[in-house]
Amino acid sequence: MIVPSLEAKLIQKEFHDPETIQVLKDINFKIDKGEFVSLTGKSGCGKSTLLYILSTMDTDYSGELFIDGISMKNKTENELARVRNEKIGFVFQFHYLLNEFSVLKNVMLPGLKLNKFSEQEIEHRAMEKLRILGIEKEALKLPNQLSGGQKQRVAIARSLINDPLILMGDEPTGNLDKKNSIVVFDIFKELAHSFKQTLLIVTHDQEFASNCDRIIEMEDGKIISA
Amino acid sequence: MKINLGFEIAKSLLLARWKQTLVAAIGVTFSITMFITLLGFMNGLNELLDGLILNRTPHIRLFNEIKPSLNQPVNFHSDTTKEYNFIHSIKPNGGRLSIYNAIPIMSKLKSDKNVLGISPKLSAQIFYNVGETDLNGVINGINVVDEQILFAFDTYVTEGNSNDLNIVPNSIILGKGAANKMLANIGDLIQVTTSKGERVKLKVIGFFQSGIQDIDKIQSYCSVETTQKLLGVTSNYITDIQIKLHDLTKAPELAKYYSKLFDVEAIDIQTANAQFETGSSIRTLISYAVGITLLIVAGFGIYNILNMMIYEKMDSIAILKATGFSGKDVKKIFITIALSIGIFGGFFGLVFGFGLTSVIDQIPFNTAALPTIKTYPVSYNPFYYMIGGIFSIATTYLAGLFPARKASKIDPVIIIRGK
Numbered sequence: 001m002i003v004p005s006l007e008a009k010l011i012q013k014e015f016h017d018p019e020t021i022q023v024l025k026d027i028n029f030k031i032d033k034g035e036f037v038s039l040t041g042k043s044g045c046g047k048s049t050l051l052y053i054l055s056t057m058d059t060d061y062s063g064e065l066f067i068d069g070i071s072m073k074n075k076t077e078n079e080l081a082r083v084r085n086e087k088i089g090f091v092f093q094f095h096y097l098l099n100e101f102s103v104l105k106n107v108m109l110p111g112l113k114l115n116k117f118s119e120q121e122i123e124h125r126a127m128e129k130l131r132i133l134g135i136e137k138e139a140l141k142l143p144n145q146l147s148g149g150q151k152q153r154v155a156i157a158r159s160l161i162n163d164p165l166i167l168m169g170d171e172p173t174g175n176l177d178k179k180n181s182i183v184v185f186d187i188f189k190e191l192a193h194s195f196k197q198t199l200l201i202v203t204h205d206q207e208f209a210s211n212c213d214r215i216i217e218m219e220d221g222k223i224i225s226a
Numbered sequence: 227m228k229i230n231l232g233f234e235i236a237k238s239l240l241l242a243r244w245k246q247t248l249v250a251a252i253g254v255t256f257s258i259t260m261f262i263t264l265l266g267f268m269n270g271l272n273e274l275l276d277g278l279i280l281n282r283t284p285h286i287r288l289f290n291e292i293k294p295s296l297n298q299p300v301n302f303h304s305d306t307t308k309e310y311n312f313i314h315s316i317k318p319n320g321g322r323l324s325i326y327n328a329i330p331i332m333s334k335l336k337s338d339k340n341v342l343g344i345s346p347k348l349s350a351q352i353f354y355n356v357g358e359t360d361l362n363g364v365i366n367g368i369n370v371v372d373e374q375i376l377f378a379f380d381t382y383v384t385e386g387n388s389n390d391l392n393i394v395p396n397s398i399i400l401g402k403g404a405a406n407k408m409l410a411n412i413g414d415l416i417q418v419t420t421s422k423g424e425r426v427k428l429k430v431i432g433f434f435q436s437g438i439q440d441i442d443k444i445q446s447y448c449s450v451e452t453t454q455k456l457l458g459v460t461s462n463y464i465t466d467i468q469i470k471l472h473d474l475t476k477a478p479e480l481a482k483y484y485s486k487l488f489d490v491e492a493i494d495i496q497t498a499n500a501q502f503e504t505g506s507s508i509r510t511l512i513s514y515a516v517g518i519t520l521l522i523v524a525g526f527g528i529y530n531i532l533n534m535m536i537y538e539k540m541d542s543i544a545i546l547k548a549t550g551f552s553g554k555d556v557k558k559i560f561i562t563i564a565l566s567i568g569i570f571g572g573f574f575g576l577v578f579g580f581g582l583t584s585v586i587d588q589i590p591f592n593t594a595a596l597p598t599i600k601t602y603p604v605s606y607n608p609f610y611y612m613i614g615g616i617f618s619i620a621t622t623y624l625a626g627l628f629p630a631r632k633a634s635k636i637d638p639v640i641i642i643r644g645k
Binding site for chain 2: 100
């Protein structure tokens with residue numbers, strides 16, 4: 001049997017401040033390896049909240065989450081950090097690059113943290129990722145010397161450095177203009193098709209979503225179509 | 227996480243705010259410098275003042291005291307359980323000041339393992355004759371070589387050569403105060419009257435200045451033999467045996483033992499000079515208090531800077547955590563930052579502290595009371611450098627601990643969603 005990359009079982013979440021509101025109700029779905037999935041819904045429907053639970057950064061929920069068939073329940077903060085490092089790549093709306101480090105070093109950081117390969121090997125792999133994304137020429141620049149679209153591509157390269165099981169994106173094109181959005185989307189598509197990369201992208205851009213392999217649509221904390 | 231990676235991230239964060247980092251490090255440097263200087267100076271002074279008394283005080287002094295006998299004859303003839311005797315105004319009989327069997331006691335002490343050395347001494351009450359006037363005085367008969375070794379006698383002989391006491395017959399080293407009163411120069415003959423009325427001429431071969439003026443006005447030094455001649459006594463007449471021990475702390479215990487063994491009075495240095503230790507320890511305490519206060523202030527500086535850095539680098543911390551760095555890793559990074567400020571600041575503090583004490587050591591300091599001191603006294607005791615180093619690291623660690631814990635608890639979801 002093929003283990004799904006990600007599986008959510010009966011995930012529920014409530015916000016308690018200022019009053020108790022249930023933001024996620026009975027979330028059940030699976031993402032198989034190699035799938036290019038988009039998670040859409042209106043603003044405030046709980047899609048980002050769900051994504052942060054799926055990424056293990058938010059641990060305050062009930063229900064169960066399996067990544068690569070392993071339950072994320074009862075794992076310590078350290079173990080979850082390890083899971084994020086090894087199995088999840090993350091691209092945010094904002095690039096979150098460290099301005100003190102060069103582009104190359106930014107991409108290398110999660111790899112150095114994982115410490116699976118030697119530094120030279122990680123550097124080589126980072127250059128490889130930058131080349132796939134077409135920004136290998138900018139490797140030695142500092143992030144603040146780059147354009148917005150280039151920065152986002154660096155962020156994608158960073159998320160790929162440890163060959164993650166799943167790449168998650170939280171509105172990765174939200175801050176980009178039309179042209180750059182298309183570039184980023186094409187990159188995701190290429191990753192999904194040429195490299196069999198599993199992707200889960202949160203977006204409210206209908207056009208973006210409709211181009212994906214599968215759309216999960218949410219409304220008021222529930223999945224209405226998977 | 228590899229240690230190198232932590233260092234690298236810490237370094238880049240430090241360099242990103244290098245001006246604040248420098249200010250924080252300078253804070254530590256300044257406080258450690260002052261700490262070292264203060265302690266070095268205070269302890270130099272302590273050692274000087276203690277030395278003034280302790281160097282010249284025997285650890286144990288054996289002597290005979292003239293006092294009434296505890297066993298009065300009437301006690302032999304009455305049963306004290308039934309009767310009471312009331313005797314007033316008991317006087318000692320004509321006891322002697324010299325120690326019985328002084329020579330055998332000295333040879334016994336010389337073979338004692340606890341004893342570093344001994345030096346015999348006898349004192350003679352005399353008058354210095356200055357024309358028509360007689361000035362009160364005391365001549366100490368000493369063995370110059372022993373005094374030089376055990377009590378740093380030469381330090382206090384400001385003019386002349388103390389070894390001449392053994393060479394020139396009937397020679398005297400005059401107290402500087404007494405010499406000033408008599409207008410005596412080296413090579414002059416002075417006349418003294420002993421307590422038995424004899425007049426003797428002595429040749430001045432040097433001056434003695436202890437730093438305590440009352441002593442310098444009265445005391446002078448001759449050889450043991452000259453003093454015995456002055457007093458008209460035999461060569462086994464010794465009034466004091468001064469003992470210097472290997473271990474000063476054993477003095478009270480050994481004083482009791484010798485007192486019993488040789489049937490003499492014995493006084494130890496701790497009993498005789500209790501006030502000095504109190505003064506020294508309080509001065510040291512004050513220096514530590516000031517030093518630690520300085521360090522705590524520097525610690526608050528580091529705390530502030532790290533806190534600011536954490537607010538500024540909130541995004542970086544969030545992304546580090548999102549990409550797999552744990553809270554522990556983040557904490558390590560910030561502790562590394564704090565410690566490197568502490569280590570660099572502390573190291574330069576120790577260097578500058580040494581420099582500043584060396585400068586103070588060169589500043590002229592002349593006082594009539596302390597003839598042998600030419601510059602300010604400072605201590606270079608490595609112990610204070612060690613304490614300074616440990617303190618700088620400990621304070622910066624503590625100052626870094628709270629911000630680092632705060633950083634480690636940052637929830638990346640809140641930061642990232644807040645954008």
